[in-house]
Amino acid sequence: MYGPWDGGGWWGFGMMLFSLLFLALIVVGVVFVVRSFSDGGRGAYRSDGNRALDILDERFARGEIDQAEYEERRRTLAGGR
DSSP: OOOTTSSOTTHHHHHHHHHHHHHHHHHHHHHHHHHHTSOTTOTTSOSSSOHHHHHHHHHHHHTSSOHHHHHHHHHHHTTOO
């Protein structure tokens, strides 16, 4: 009555579901690792809005502007605060 492929019931469905969840977990892990080691496809410019402040910091560090000009421009970029 029960052969080698009979009587499994829901085990086949459970194994298939577990396999799909495991595969999804691997894909999510790979995506996370790739994104953490890359710039996320944004290139040289970040989209968080601080690029202008970064450039200002770099110019001050290189000595292109003095401290008074640096502080004035920083206040301007920060919205006058």
